[in-house]
Amino acid sequence: MSSLSVILTGAAREAADRHVPDLVAEKFASRLFAKDHTLWGPAAEDEASKRLGWVDTAEASRQLVPQINELREAFAAEGVDRFVLAGMGGSSLAPEVVTKTAGVELFVLDSTDPVMVQAALSQDIARTAAIISSKSGSTVETDSARRAFEKAFNDAGIDAARRMVVVTDPGSPFDQSSREAGYRAVFTADPTVGGRFSAMTAFGLVPSGLAGVNLDTLLDEVDEAAEVLREDDSDNLGLLLGAAMGGTSPLRDKLLIQDVGSGIVGFADWAEQLIAESTGKDGTGVLPVVVAVDVPELEEPLASDVLPAFLIPPETDTFSAEDAVAVAGSLGGQMLLWEVATSVAGRLLGINPFDQPDVESAKSATRAVLENKPEPTPAVLTDGSVEIRGGTELLGGAQNLTAAVEALLEQLPADGYVAIQAYFDRLTWTELEASRPLLAEITRRPATFGWGPRFLHSTGQFHKGGPGVGVFLQITADSDTDLEIPGIPFTFGELISAQADGDAQVLEEHDRPVLRLRLTDRETGVSQILDVLHALAQR
Structure with a gap:
């Protein structure tokens, strides 16, 4: 039972x-x-017909377990016991939960922030293998990470192909190119499972198993649940x-x-x-x-x-x-x-739970920014280490950071929510997450916190496609660190900036209020934002 x-x-x-x-x-x-x-009506039938493999995927995935265990043992014999997962959305969140709960190490690289990418590349590269997870291989974050890892391995005198593990859909362009490149292992997942439902496919199991999780126990838990959930x-x-x-x-x-x-x-x-x-x-x-x-x-x-x-x-x-x-x-x-x-x-x-029609809009806007490379939007004002941007209708006559935040919150409807979007290193700056309960206390309304670009494959869909009652506080940051993306005409720093710009643009096109803060210095800027929010909460 x-x-x-x-x-x-x-x-x-x-x-x-x-x-x-x-x-x-x-x-x-x-x-x-x-x-x-x-089950979800005529409009959803086509998509649903391609996306229900998750209901029994645990049983089908058992055949992967011996292959994953064998690969882990082979890596261990070569002194490789650190695994970095480059994936976004469902390709990274499930293995992150599984490995954290099991207490085993897995570095989840679901960011394009150059500081976080540098940390993934530079720590113990001699004992590292990279797992690149992408259904098509075209996701910009994972493709950029793949390129960066290949260069890092080669620069360290390591055969990059022997350290690369791929998880993708069968027959995808990434499946073909990975095999042609001679990567160490290519695992294919059930193509009838969408990313956010993919925990028990190769997307969830390969990173978790290589990191040391007992996959048989995990799959047994799913099978036990299925027995009662199908009744x-x-x-x-x-x-x-x-x-x-x-x-x-x-x-x-x-x-x-x-x-x-x-x-x-x-x-x-x-x-x-x-x-x-x-x-x-x-x-x-x-x-x-x-x-x-x-x-x-x-x-x-x-x-x-x-x-x-x-x-x-x-x-x-x-x-x-x-x-x-x-x-x-x-x-x-x-x-x-x-x-x-x-x-x-x-x-x-009354909706189709298997599509994500508004996720692509932010991706398209990002591509446009990277291709056209427009001049940065000038800051409306600067307060200390914080450059402030937003439409004149939003900011009005705000003269400082406190007034700018207040102007954003004045746009919050009675049934609304506040979304904080932080586009930089989520491992180093966890203290910024304190902004969420502070804004909830100030507004007495629900507040969410998302690390960018990670949230674009998650709550980003809700922000544009859900009820239009959100107000958005976007936080980006300058960095002394930047990294080239091999074979690509932009850097990681330029990429994450474009992702933030593109998302803000799409939100504004959906008439969502967006206050954009860019920190010229991460340490002092984070402190400044939190100080302002603490002061507003104490009023």
């Missing part, structure tokens, strides 16, 4: 009572596991959780996810991408908000559009919070549970 449990109270329980009987009557669960692509009955946990996520009335579309002892490290970050990218479209969606303990958004009384979701310790039978969801279970079991629930929520919201 599965160790999964879902506890619902208040509005969440009411939503389940209202929707689950109909979902059971139409056999949603069994049809989902039978890969019925008609058409009123106790189906996937139906219950999905109904709570997408079926409250009125819709509580801000899902605040807080870990209170689940034992799974970073699970909320993985769930954030799954939910936001799957549901944030057609002007609706559920915004996942990853929060820590004792945050303003969870104080009583709760806002009417907020639904708390607690990740609780295994075998917890009761939970006292009102209008809430509480979920427990193994890592593999919970991954499948939340995938099923997200599919259910998509059905109730």
